[in-house]
Amino acid sequence: MSNILEIKDLCVSFASDGVKERAMAVSNVSLAIPEGRTVGLVGESGCGKSVTSLSVMGLLANNGRVESGEALFGGQDLLRLSDREMRRIRGNRISMIFQEPMTSLNPVITVGRQVSEALRLHSGMDARSARARTIEIFEKVGIPEAERRFGSYPHQLSGGLRQRVMIGMAMVMRPALLIADEPTTALDVSIEAQILRLMRDLQRETGTSILLITHNLGVVAEMCDEVYVMYAGEVVERADVATLFDACAHPYTRGLMASLPRMTPKGQRLYNIRGTVPNLRAMPSGCRFSPRCEFATEKCRGEKPELNDLGGGHLCRCFYPKDDGRSPGGID
Amino acid sequence: MKFLSKDKYTRTLSDQIIAAEIQPDEGVWMSIRHMFRVNRAALLGLILIALIVLMAVFAPLITRYDPNEMDLMSMNEPPSAEHWFGTDDLGQDVFTRVVFGGRISLMIGFVPSLISLVLGTALGLMAGYMGRHVDNVIMRLADVVLAFPSLLLAMVVMYTLGSNILNMFIALSIINWAGTARVVRAQTLSLKEKEFVEAARSMGVSRWTIAFRHILPNCLPNLIVLFTLDIPAAIMWESSMSFLGVGDPNAASWGLMVSQGKDYAYMCPWLILAPGLAILFTVMAFNFLGDGLRDAIDPYMKT
Numbered sequence: 001m002s003n004i005l006e007i008k009d010l011c012v013s014f015a016s017d018g019v020k021e022r023a024m025a026v027s028n029v030s031l032a033i034p035e036g037r038t039v040g041l042v043g044e045s046g047c048g049k050s051v052t053s054l055s056v057m058g059l060l061a062n063n064g065r066v067e068s069g070e071a072l073f074g075g076q077d078l079l080r081l082s083d084r085e086m087r088r089i090r091g092n093r094i095s096m097i098f099q100e101p102m103t104s105l106n107p108v109i110t111v112g113r114q115v116s117e118a119l120r121l122h123s124g125m126d127a128r129s130a131r132a133r134t135i136e137i138f139e140k141v142g143i144p145e146a147e148r149r150f151g152s153y154p155h156q157l158s159g160g161l162r163q164r165v166m167i168g169m170a171m172v173m174r175p176a177l178l179i180a181d182e183p184t185t186a187l188d189v190s191i192e193a194q195i196l197r198l199m200r201d202l203q204r205e206t207g208t209s210i211l212l213i214t215h216n217l218g219v220v221a222e223m224c225d226e227v228y229v230m231y232a233g234e235v236v237e238r239a240d241v242a243t244l245f246d247a248c249a250h251p252y253t254r255g256l257m258a259s260l261p262r263m264t265p266k267g268q269r270l271y272n273i274r275g276t277v278p279n280l281r282a283m284p285s286g287c288r289f290s291p292r293c294e295f296a297t298e299k300c301r302g303e304k305p306e307l308n309d310l311g312g313g314h315l316c317r318c319f320y321p322k323d324d325g326r327s328p329g330g331i332d
Numbered sequence: 333m334k335f336l337s338k339d340k341y342t343r344t345l346s347d348q349i350i351a352a353e354i355q356p357d358e359g360v361w362m363s364i365r366h367m368f369r370v371n372r373a374a375l376l377g378l379i380l381i382a383l384i385v386l387m388a389v390f391a392p393l394i395t396r397y398d399p400n401e402m403d404l405m406s407m408n409e410p411p412s413a414e415h416w417f418g419t420d421d422l423g424q425d426v427f428t429r430v431v432f433g434g435r436i437s438l439m440i441g442f443v444p445s446l447i448s449l450v451l452g453t454a455l456g457l458m459a460g461y462m463g464r465h466v467d468n469v470i471m472r473l474a475d476v477v478l479a480f481p482s483l484l485l486a487m488v489v490m491y492t493l494g495s496n497i498l499n500m501f502i503a504l505s506i507i508n509w510a511g512t513a514r515v516v517r518a519q520t521l522s523l524k525e526k527e528f529v530e531a532a533r534s535m536g537v538s539r540w541t542i543a544f545r546h547i548l549p550n551c552l553p554n555l556i557v558l559f560t561l562d563i564p565a566a567i568m569w570e571s572s573m574s575f576l577g578v579g580d581p582n583a584a585s586w587g588l589m590v591s592q593g594k595d596y597a598y599m600c601p602w603l604i605l606a607p608g609l610a611i612l613f614t615v616m617a618f619n620f621l622g623d624g625l626r627d628a629i630d631p632y633m634k635t
Binding site for chain 1: 535536
């Protein structure tokens with residue numbers, strides 16, 4: 001199966017006022033998204049998930065810069081394209097949905113117009129057929145009374161409906177790749193299930209690949225075929241979803257798994273990974289996770305582990321992948 | 333089997349949830365309509381403005397005199413059935429001159445406000461959106477304008493360019509644009525960080541389309557308020573300048589009438605009362621309306 005997007009050794013840095021050294025937000029991230037599959041990108045806040053996707057889209061903030069690497073999409077390196085060429089791809093071949101459906105729509109333009117204008121921008125349709133197509137896509141994403149909702153303003157719709165509009169807008173050009181940046185984080189659980197089902201249905205119909213950025217492992221289990229786990233700007237583990245949930249190898253991933261709430265006797269405390277994500281300007285030497293790792297040794301603190309293949313494409317950046325039989329916090 | 337399948341059941345349930353989620357229609361315009369029902373002062377302002385505008389437009393139909401027609405047989409006459417607001421030192425009918433003066437004063441309210449609105453919006457949008465040097469140049473220029481006492485600056489412009497109504501427009505636009513530019517710049521700065529701007533970019537919308545189609549319309553409610561409050565300010569500035577003698581001596585605005593009447597104010601108070609009250613009511617009406625609009629629009633700008 002061929003890959004729709006291949007990111008190779010991506011490095012992204014950020015400048016901030018008054019500091020000379022640039023902070024490396026993403027270092028040497030490689031990631032491949034196979035055609036028609038859903039790939040999850042998991043990690044704590046600030047570990048570089050969104051930065052990775054934004055740099056692929058050419059949407060980094062002004063103080064961000066891609067230092068090196070490439071992002072191959074249909075034979076083109078997205079990181080080398082001009083702004084003009086990139087605009088033709090955005091919303092057309094690759095589109096994005098964002099975390100906050102409340103604020104991702106322009107409050108003073110009707111939702112119908114926002115979608116139909118995106119459509120016209122890329123397809124050159126006239127206003128009437130764009131309108132008809134928009135209503136069609138509204139129906140497809142499950143917006144009731146689509147015709148009437150065409151003229152609604154975003155504030156007249158609930159969060160779930162707005163996210164449906166966003167998905168409709170993102171899918172209207174049948175993109176080859178959909179980047180969903182925490183698409184359900186702001187929604188309540190029942191709506192989340194609906195939205196995820198909608199995304200899966202649309203994917204089945206259009207064959208779109210999805211890059212799903214999330215910190216919710218439940219969503220990953222539900223949606224993804226493959227998962228990349230990021231920590232402090234690096235990929236620390238890559239596995240297909242079954243392997244990840246059955247036999248994740250990296251202590252960080254295992255910590256994430258262990259911190260999922262589950263049915264336990266009353267009074268038992270929820271596991272959490274101690275410490276916080278390291279400062280991007282003061283990365284620990286050796287393994288970046290070592291200061292927080294329960295199993296870290298001298299070797300971990302001094303030497304940097306590579307991303308090793310544990311077999312079957314299961315990659316792990318650890319000297320001691322799950323070899324001690326223990327799990328973090330003593331919970332299994 | 334009469335049972336609904338589980339999937340079918342959840343589907344109909346979720347459809348109901350979705351249907352219940354749709355909120356009743358309401359928007360900025362509904363909120364403004366509601367404001368007029370509650371805020372009587374704003375409604376009064378709106379009605380007064382409508383009356384004043386109608387009066388200015390249909391001036392020749394309202395009065396049987398000509399504003400410049402002199403009747404030397406009846407000079408400085410007090411108000412009477414013949415001359416509602418009396419006559420001035422040249423025997424001109426004061427009511428007629430107030431009605432026709434409304435044309436000048438309203439024009440002086442509208443035109444410079446419109447010019448400074450367009451200019452201030454364009455410059456503020458550019459400054460906020462492009463940032464860096466453009467922002468610095470435009471905003472320092474605005475600072476210079478705002479640092480000057482407005483009246484003094486406008487008077488200097490009038491002196492330099494000459495006292496006519498066109499230069500009055502220019503002078504008032506020069507003192508007014510900077511405030512608008514500041515407001516628009518501030519809003520642009522906050523709007524361009526919004527997610528919907530990023531979402532638009534992720535859809536491949538170009539930079540300037542985003543500025544004009546996504547950012548500018550979001551400034552519009554504030555601009556409407558700014559515009560309604562700029563009008564009375566401009567009328568006041570012009571009145572002050574005409575009173576001080578730097579206005580257009582041929583444009584018989586209300587301010588000029590007050591200025592010309594002040595010499596006879598003790599003996600013939602109607603000469604300054606009539607145009608003075610006209611200024612008072614007009615400025616008040618616009619301020620009431622502007623305040624009401626601001627109250628109605630503000631909650632929308634916060635969410």
